[in-house]
Structure formats: C-alpha cells, structure tokens
Amino acid sequence: xxxxxxxxxxxxxxxxxxxxxxxxxxxxxxxxxxxxxxxxxxxxxxxxxxxxxxxxxxxxxxxxxxxxxxxxxxxxxxxxxxxxxxxxxxxxxxxxxxxxxxxxxxxxxxxxxxxxxxxxxxxxxxxxxxxxxxxxxxxxxxxxxxxxxxxxxxxxxxxxxxxxxxxxxxxxxxxxxxxxxxxxxxxxxxxxxxxxxxxxxxxxxxxxxxxxxxxxxxxxxxxxxxxxxxxxxxxxxxxxxxxxxxxxxxxxxxxxxxxxxxxxxxxxxxxxxxxxxxxxxxxxxxxxxxxxxxxxxxxxxxxxxxxxxxxxxxxxxxxx
Numbered sequence: 636x637x638x639x640x641x642x643x644x645x646x647x648x649x650x651x652x653x654x655x656x657x658x659x660x661x662x663x664x665x666x667x668x669x670x671x672x673x674x675x676x677x678x679x680x681x682x683x684x685x686x687x688x689x690x691x692x693x694x695x696x697x698x699x700x701x702x703x704x705x706x707x708x709x710x711x712x713x714x715x716x717x718x719x720x721x722x723x724x725x726x727x728x729x730x731x732x733x734x735x736x737x738x739x740x741x742x743x744x745x746x747x748x749x750x751x752x753x754x755x756x757x758x759x760x761x762x763x764x765x766x767x768x769x770x771x772x773x774x775x776x777x778x779x780x781x782x783x784x785x786x787x788x789x790x791x792x793x794x795x796x797x798x799x800x801x802x803x804x805x806x807x808x809x810x811x812x813x814x815x816x817x818x819x820x821x822x823x824x825x826x827x828x829x830x831x832x833x834x835x836x837x838x839x840x841x842x843x844x845x846x847x848x849x850x851x852x853x854x855x856x857x858x859x860x861x862x863x864x865x866x867x868x869x870x871x872x873x874x875x876x877x878x879x880x881x882x883x884x885x886x887x888x889x890x891x892x893x894x895x896x897x898x899x900x901x902x903x904x905x906x907x908x909x910x911x912x913x914x915x916x917x918x919x920x921x922x923x924x925x926x927x928x929x930x931x932x933x934x935x936x937x938x939x940x941x942x943x944x945x946x947x948x949x950x951x952x953x954x955x
Contacts, residue, residue, distance in 0.1 A: 639659065639660050639661045640659075640661070640939050641661050641663060641679050641680050641681050642662055642680065642681065642683070642935055642939075643664075643665060643673075643677055643682070643683045643684070644662065644663065644664045644665065645665050645668055645673060645683065645687040646665070646668065646686040646706075648706060648924075648927075648928040648932075649925045651925055652925075652928025652931060652932040653932070655933060655936070656935065656936070659936060660935075660936075663680070670690040673689060673690060673693060674690055674692075674693060674696040677693055678698075681699050682700070682701060682702045682703070682939055683702075683703045684704050684706050684935060685703060686707070686712075687712065688711070688712045692714075693714060694714065694718055694723060695717075701724065701938055701939060702726070702934075702935060702938030702939065702944070703718055703725045704725075704727070704728075704934045704938070705726070706728070706927050706928065706931045707731060707732060707927055708727055708728060708730075708788075708918075710839075710948060711867060713725055715948065718949065718952065719949045719952045722953070724944060724947060724952055725947070726934045726946050728926075728927055728931060728934070729788060731923060731926050731930055732917075732927060733789050733792050734922075734923070735917065735920045736792075736793075736837070736917045736918045737789060739891065739913075739918075740793050740835050740863055740917070741793070741797070743891075743911055744776060744861070744863065744889075746889065747887040747889060747909070747911065749775075753769070757769060776797070776801045776833075777801055777802040777803065778803070779804070779833065780806060780830055781793075781797045781803045781805050781806070781831060781832070781834075781835065782807070782808075782822075782828065782830065782833070782834040783805065783807045783819065783827075784808055784824070784836045784838050784866075785808070785836065785837045785839065785866065786807040786808070786809045786816075787838070789837045789865070790807065790838075791816055794819045795816075795818070804820070805818060805819045805820065806822045806827050808821070808822065808824055809821070825852070828852050828855040828856050831860060832859075833861045833862070834861075835862075835865070836848060836862065836863065836864040836865065836870055836871060838870060840866065840867035845869050846872045847870055847871075848864075848875070848876075849872045849875055850875040853875050853876070854884070856879075856885065861885065861887040861889075862876070862885060862887075862888045862889075864892055865917040865918075868890075868893040869894055871890075873893075877907055880907040880909060880910055886909060887909035887910065888909070888910050890904065890911070890912055890913075891917040892915055896914075934946065
C-alpha cells in the first residue's frame with residue numbers, strides 16, 4: 636500500500652476539515668508557529684494548510700511540497716512568488732469569512748458609537764440615573780457617512796449592510812476605478828477620510844498600501860470620527876493612530892490587526908483612550924472556522940490528486 640501524503644497544519648483546524656483529510660493523508664499539526672519549527676516540520680510535507688505566517692524561505696525546506704492552501708483569504712502569510720518558482724500550487728478561500736468580518740465591522744462601529752457594555756458597567760456600579768445620562772452623548776449610525784478603504788469582497792458586504800441595514804451613506808476607494816457597486820460613491824483617498832464619520836480599512840496589504848493610513852490622511856478626518864482596521868496591521872501607521880487617539884483627533888478606533896502579533900503586553904496601544912483591541916478575530920467564528928477548514932481540506936485534496944484547485948492563485952506555477 637502506498638504511503639499516504641503528509642499534510643502539515645500550521646494550526647489545528649475544525650474537526651470536520653480534519654475528517655475530510657484523515658482518510659487520505661497523514662496529518663501533522665505543528666507544535667508552534669515559530670519559523671524554525673515550521674521549517675523543520677515542512678521537511679516531509681506534501682502539502683501545508685496555513686493559518687500562521689510561513690517563513691519566506693519555507694519552500695527551500697520542503698522538497699516534497701506540492702501545494703499550499705490558505706485557511707482563509709489573505710495571501711501575505713504565504714511566499715507566493717517563491718512557491719510559484721518551485722512549481723508549487725497556492726490556493727485560498729475567497730469569501731469564506733466575508734460575513735464574519737463584515738459583522739465584526741458593524742459590531743465594532745456599534746461599540747464605538749453606543750458602548751452598551753460601558754453603560755451596563757456604569758449602571759451596576761453607580762446606578763440607573765448615572766448610567767442613563769451617558770446615553771445623551773451617544774450617536775447613531777443612521778444618517779452618517781461610512782468610508783471604505785478597499786471595496787473588495789468584504790468591503791462590498793460591509794457597504795451593503797451599512798447602506799441597506801443602517802441607512803448610512805457609503806463612500807469607497809478601489810484599485811480598479813469604476814468598479815464600485817451602485818450604493819458606493821467612488822471618491823479619492825483624501826476625500827474619503829475628509830467626508831467620513833467612520834472609516835473601515837479592509838484593503839489587502841501590498842507595497843502600495845503599507846503605511847497608507849498615515850498622519851497626513853488621519854489629519855483630514857472629522858472631529859469625533861472613528862476608524863476600524865480589519866485589513867493588516869502595517870496598512871495603518873501605528874504611531875499616527877496613537878497620536879490621533881491621545882490628541883483627541885480621532886473619536887475612537889477598533890483594531891483587530893497589528894504590526895506585531897501577538898501584540899506585546901507593553902505596547903503603547905494599551906494606553907490609548909477609546910480604543911477597542913481584539914486579537915485578529917474578525918474573520919473567526921464557529922461558522923467561518925468550519926467553512927474554512929472544510930474548504931481548505933477539499934482544496935488540498937484536489938492539489939494532491941493532481942487536479943486544479945477551485946481558487947488557484949498562481950496558475951503560472953505549472954509553466955515553471
């Protein structure tokens with residue numbers, strides 16, 4: 636009987652995904668996600684399913700590797716060019732966590748505008764009257780303007796919820812001019828920051844978007860405006876956000892992604908006012924976790940059978 640191919644998981648996945656794989660492959664879960672650990676365990680891997688950043692040189696340490704599948708969407712965890720140069724297929728799962736991220740965005744906006752947990756805490760600590768008075772200073776989402784930096788799959792879903800569900804005016808920017816849906820007004824980057832009461836950052840991390848949200852852009856924002864980042868940490872200039880929050884230029888922010896992850900416990904962000912911090916969970920729910928596990932398992936089996944995955948991101952790998 637031929638030996639089963641080996642699939643390395645950088646992190647554990649939902650049991651339904653494992654159940655799809657285990658009859659056909661030998662599954663290995665990396666004990667941790669340090670670069671040296673992933674290099675070591677990739678040595679015998681025929682496939683890798685990715686939930687943590689791979690070392691840039693991972694393909695140099697994986698001579699048997701046939702495919703890499705992203706357990707999710709973002710490709711910044713994978714050295715795609717290096718994989719392509721070695722003839723290794725790379726696939727991801729566009730749309731697999733779109734609803735989860737969009738719901739996170741709206742939850743974060745509600746938290747920043749109507750922080751019910753704080754109201755509850757105040758009511759328990761200081762009573763009805765003190766807590767009730769807090770409501771006088773809170774604002775509604777309806778009738779305000781939302782700017783979306785990067786109107787891709789997630790941005791479009793956020794726009795639909797904001798426009799149709801909350802009655803917000805939606806502005807947007809995109810790399811492809813003229814490609815925005817009819818309920819999103821296309822504007823320049825500066826105009827988006829200047830006109831919006833809230834800005835959502837959900838563009839991909841590229842050389843062009845790194846540190847795109849800078850001091851200069853934040854300076855254009857309206858008083859008491861808020862920002863939500865569900866993109867990648869380096870898209871936003873962290874010192875600029877810290878300054879904007881501490882100086883009162885920003886009314887609040889919600890950050891799910893950071894320059895360094897996990898966020899160090901002594902990071903200056905922890906001392907910023909009106910800042911919601913979450914540990915890169917915007918796309919993680921039980922629902923999306925199962926969908927990503929099942930999708931990545933099925934894509935990996937297609938690659939190992941010599942078939943083309945449904946969402947191949949580097950079709951040129953075969954020409955190498």
